[in-house]
Amino acid sequence: MIEINRVLVLYGSQTFTAQEIAERIWRKTKAFGFRGPVQAMDDYPISQLIYEKFAIFVSSTTGQGDEPDNMKKFWKFLLRKNLPSNSLRNLKFGVIGLGDSSYEKFNFVGKKLNKRLIQLGATPLLDLGLCDYQHDLGHDAVLEPWLDKFFIELKQYFPEIQINNINDNFIPKWKVSVIKGIENNLNNFDHEDIYFAKGQKSFYLEPIFLTVEKNVRTTHETHFQDVRLITFRSNNDSKLDFKPGDIFNIRPRNSKEDIDDLFSIFQSHGIDIKPYYKLLVEEYHDGKLIHVLIKN
Ligand SMILES: Cc1cc2nc3c(=O)[nH]c(=O)nc-3n(C[C@H](O)[C@H](O)[C@H](O)COP(=O)(O)O)c2cc1C
Incomplete structure (x- = not known):
């Protein structure tokens, strides 16, 4: 069942900018008292989209006007020819595209997504926002006024929401804890959705x-x-x-010397973190654990 004051925040992001912005927007929705998750489009169970009433989509454009890897499945589904033209009639939405006007196909994905959602019967709450990396103020130049407008539009449906009276408490999405004896503790997890860093399915x-x-x-x-x-x-x-048009993603690694330095700093400050400890990173939505990662 979909909660009444739910706003879904979905992103498509190749190098994490759209993800970071989506998480910022999600924190804002929480501060206004809305519920709902922030997720990569491909992690969202798309069959639920017909029940959603409010959503914000944040998408970058990569390659030569291509969609990011973590929204390819979602986008392919939306393009199905047999979807009825009123499938998304319940949905009111906003699309914020992240792009760079030095590319020929500026914000191609945001534009295509906005158009397709309308074709499927969804109603835009406002014109799509086209953020441009080339702007002196970066994406925020378009993003911030766009968001202000989005929340004003949203308020029509939620008159009780105080958009000027924002609760500034930081709302964490992740909970991080140290696991000292991983071998024994592992058997205690009974969450359905456990990913381990090594076997983790990656879009790279x-x-x-x-x-x-x-x-x-x-x-x-x-x-x-x-x-x-x-x-x-x-x-x-x-x-x-x-x-x-191929993309080269760089995953830098820390040098052994830097890692040794860090652990010696921990030790000299009496902080009990050893190189062989693991970190348990838990992702929460509305107090519900949805994702567990264990990292060295
Ligand atoms: C390899 C590459 C290709 C890009 N291609 C486009 C493009 O075709 N059109 C566009 O508007 N922006 C393009 N951009 C700019 C990105 O959309 C922009 O930097 C955005 O902030 C990246 O967001 P992300 O980190 O969430 O993927 C490209 C950026 C890179 C690195």
């Missing part, structure tokens, strides 16, 4: 291990942007195969 392809060979600043020291040319060396001569 198999990683390639590379070493940074050169890291050179290409902009003048006085320029506000620090743009770098980073040259990598492949450790095992594996041939890198790529086409224009």
